[in-house]
Amino acid sequence: MARYELVKRSVALITLTNPPVNALSSAVRHAMAKSMERALNDPKVTAVVICGENGRFCGGADIREFAGPLRGPPLVPLLDAIEAGQKPVVAAIEGVALGGGFELALVCHYRIAHFKARLGLPEVTLGLLPAAGGTQRLPRLIGIPAALEMITTGRHLSAQEALKLGILDQVTEQNTCEVAVEFALRAVGKPLSSRRVSMLTTPCTPDLDALLEAVTMQVKKKARGVMAPLACIQAVRAAATMPYSKGIKRESELMATLFNSGQAQALQYCFFAQRTAGKWTLPNGAQWNNSKPREIRSAAIIGLGTMGRGIVVSLARVGISVIAVESEKKLLETGKQMVIGMLERDAKRRGVSASLNLLKFTLSLQDLKDVDLVIEAVFEDMALKKRVFQELSKVCRPATVLCTNTSGLDVDALAGVTDRPHLVVGMHFFSPAHVMKLLEVVCGPRSSSETIATAMSLGKRMGKVSVAVGNCPGFVGNRMLKPYLDQATFLLEEGATPEQVDKALEDFGFAMGVFRMSDLAGLDVGWRIRKESGLTGPDVDPKNPPRRRQGRRYCPVPDMICEQGRFGQKTGRGWYMYDKPGGTNAKPDPLIQNLLEMYRSRYGIQPRNISDQEIIERCLFALANEGFRILEDGIAARPEDIDVIYLFGYGFPRHRGGPMFYASMVGLERVLQRLEHYHQANPDVPHLEPSPLFKKLVACGSPPVQKWREHIKTMHSHL
Ligand SMILES: CCC[C@H](O)CC(=O)SCCNC(=O)CCNC(=O)[C@H](O)C(C)(C)COP(=O)([O-])OP(=O)([O-])OC[C@H]1O[C@@H](n2cnc3c(N)ncnc32)[C@H](O)[C@@H]1OP(=O)([O-])[O-]
Structure with a gap:
């Protein structure tokens, strides 16, 4: 859990050994405490270097232990003892120093990092605050504004940024431990008091209250109803207004309010759920760790609509050669210009050069004969998609993996028209595809484990959170959306307004309520699907009761809205009204209110008050x-x-x-x-x-x- 070695005859090298991220579990804390005691008591030892095994300094407290009672030595006294020790201690940071790992580095008298290392206090993302002195030491080291930003956002810093902020003493491209050992030897005999961060005075911040107020407003707006960032702000305020001994108590009190909260449990669950999602498994025993993905060096995208363009960008920016195909010259040219613009903006933001040389644009499917993988992103029309897949079967070499970016159509029906059903899989991206992190990998009954592994691994390479799902209408996400949307419209029939439903959902924490979200996505898509399924339009039997379809309750209000040409933001009218087509500022529309009132009176529905809880x-x-x-x-x-x-x-x-x-x-x-x-x-x-x-x-x-x-x-x- 921590290895102890004597190097250069007088430096104690303590290596944290708790793979994969050297988290500070109870066993590690125990071993650290023993090692430090040994180093401080051994007269041969003049300095100490702390590092982590396998090129990772430390990923922080062991989150898995949070669910149980505290065992082993608590972290705060252990860290205080390291800082108070009379021998210089140097942190040799490789990989990551996060959370408690970063707090460990802060109690060391010197910090040296590899140039690729990342540092940060991500506790807020787990519903917590840095409670091993982080909220008290960091402001003393780098000042309130910078500390506040790091602690309330949980953002990871690069080593270069940390050096600039004064967190690090040195950044190296060489062996970090060796550099740290040399550094430690040079530090022997130098006074340590100015190196103990807890002893520093927090730099004065002009107009502290205004700053704290502004940040409070910011976090309330960004994360409505979330407790941890607000507690972080209070803890940092303590660093500005209290001596360290009192500030650390305040930090601990605030942590106690968060630690057992439902929010902390939910956020920690999300952390592990995200990691679990990548570990797909099939009933036949094939799974993420025994199925080898194919290597994908080249890919083709068919269709340069919104989805296609986003997918091209996602692939090209991770170094995959992309051939983009359109059916008409004009569409191809427009798509090309848009993709180039998107890639250039993306590259500028990331400070790299745009990988335009990886792109090729064509009108001919014949150009796809040698690609490793194709993603079809044409219009959501089964007949059209089938034609594309039949064509691909003829054109592509037999080993090419064929993917469809459908949002709900039958992946197996597409596989069935190809010469390689085992190499067909769904890759359901979310719009805009170069921004949204989710990817549903839709496994058809005939998709091979190698094909699934390939799609999952490609998703990971593009930085997506990929989830393997089965093949059914709407898969997981869109299938679940239906009952959610139905309930929202039934609530309108019964007396609610779109803004009331949205407010209840937004107060719950959704970035956007269901009606604002529908306006953004476009109301016409659902309308077309309902028409195709015979739920509305001329195919509905006139004898059918108006608010029932296929024996079930049905709300025709969304159809009525579309019949008026109200398709959402893009037409400037939908469930809300907007300043102009494409506008984003949603305002309640009296016409919708009228429409609902007339609708209710036509069907004899007595509107009632509906509580947020019911919504x-x-x-x-x-x-x-x-x-x-x-x-x-x-x-x-x-x-x-x-x-x-x-x-x-x-x-x-x-x-x-x-x-x-x-x-x-x-x-x-x-x-x-x-x-x-x-x-x-x-x-x-x-x-x-x-x-x-x-x-x-x-x-x-x-x-x-x-x-x-x-x-x-x-x-x-x-x-
Ligand atoms: C008093 C205490 C105060 C203190 O302030 C509180 C804290 O420190 S709170 C902590 C503040 N620290 C953080 O919030 C940092 C959280 N960690 C991370 O951000 C990323 O894991 C990291 C960047 C380190 C590596 O990314 P990567 O290379 O993409 O790798 P990966 O992400 O796939 O993880 C690999 C495996 O390690 C596991 N695991 C990871 N960390 C922890 C942990 N702390 N614990 C336990 N387990 C952890 C992870 O579940 C996964 O397990 P599995 O079974 O293989 O699925």
Whole structure:
């Protein structure tokens, strides 16, 4: 857990050895305490260097231990003892120094980092604050404004930036430990008092209150209802206004308010869920660690619409050669100019040169014969997609992997028209594809494990959070969206307004309520799908009751809105009104209010007052209920995958953990009761009927999310 060596006859080299990130587990803290004691008591030792094994200094406290009682020596006294020691201690930082790892570096008297190292205090992203002195030492070292920014955002700094801010004493391109040992030898005998950061006076900040107020407003706006950034600000205020001994107590009190909070639990769950999502597994035993992905050096994108352009950028910026195909010269030229512009802006932002030499634009599918992988991103029309896949089958070499960027069509139907169904897989990107992190990798029943591994690994290479899902209409994300949207429109029928529903969801933490989100996405897409499925339009039997379709409750208001040409932001009118087509400033529209009033009176609906609680329960419990069905149907392998999809693709607030985690936090039994209650009131809404898996979990005593998988195991899997 910590290796102790004597080097150069007088330097104690303490190496943290807790792979993969040398987290400060109880065993590591114990071993560190012993090693430090040994170094400080050994007369041969004149200086100490602390480093981490495998090129990683330390990833911070061991997050896995947070769920249990504290064991082993607490971190704060251990760090205080290192700082107070009479021998110089040098941190040799390679890889990462994050959270408690960064706080460990702050108590060392000198800090040397490799030029590729990253440093930061990401505790806020876990619903916590840096509680091993970080909020008190960092402001003393670099001043309140810079410390505040680092602590409230959790941003990682490069070694160069940390050097500029005065966090590091030296950055090296050589062997960091060797440089640190030499540095330590030169430090022997020099006074240490000015090197003890806790003893420094926090640099004075003019107009401290105004700064703290401004940052408070900023974080409240950015992360509505999130507690940790506000607690971070209070802790940093203590560093400016209190002596260290009092500030550290304040830090600890504030940490206590966060540590057991639901928000901290949710955010830590998200951290692990995101990592679990990459670990896909199939019923046949193939999984992430035994299936080898193909190497992808070249790819082709078919269709240069919004999605296609974003995918080209995502591929080219990680060094993959891309051939982009369009059907008409004009579309090709427009797409080309847009892609080049996007890549240039992206490269400028990242301070690198744009990889334009990797791009080729063509009108001919014949140019794709040698590519390793193709992603089809044409219009969402099955007949058109089938034609493309048939053509690809003829043109591409037999080993080329064929992917479709459909948002819900049958991947296996596409595989069926090719000569290589095992090499066909869905890659469902989210718009804009070069910005959004989520990728649903849709595994058809005939997709081979190598194909799935290839798509998952390509997603990772593009910096996406990739989740393997099964093949069904809408896959996971869009399938769940339906009951959520249905509930929102039923609420309008019953008396709510779009702005009331949106406000309740935004107060819950969504960046955008469901109606604002629909206006942004465009209302015409859903309208076309409803027309195609016979739910609205001329194909509907006139004898069909107006608010029922296929025996179920149906709300025609979204269709009525589209019939008026209100397609959302792009037409300047939708559920809201906007200053102009393409405008983003949503204002309530009296015409919608009128439309709803007339609609209710036409159907004799007596509007009632609807509470925010009802809005949240109906929208979000219906969402989670569909999640249970998805687990039951084997379309997602585990609840974590569903939550990750909603966090990264649909703006579900991270501090609520995702729809499945949220249901478990509310209590499955309570959610079940509420669903039963709403279903009784709406027996013609099957989405409100609790799913059998949901009932089974409640009957089993509502186990925590991480244990649900044990109850799903026996069920059918589409993965
Ligand atoms: C009093 C205390 C106060 C203190 O202020 C509180 C803290 O320090 S709070 C902590 C503040 N620190 C942070 O918030 C840093 C959190 N960590 C990170 O940001 C990234 O993991 C890191 C950048 C370090 C490496 O990225 P990468 O190279 O892409 O690799 P990866 O991300 O895939 O992780 C590999 C494996 O390591 C696991 N694991 C990682 N960290 C921890 C941990 N601290 N603990 C336990 N486990 C951890 C991770 O789950 C994964 O496990 P698995 O079973 O293989 O799936």
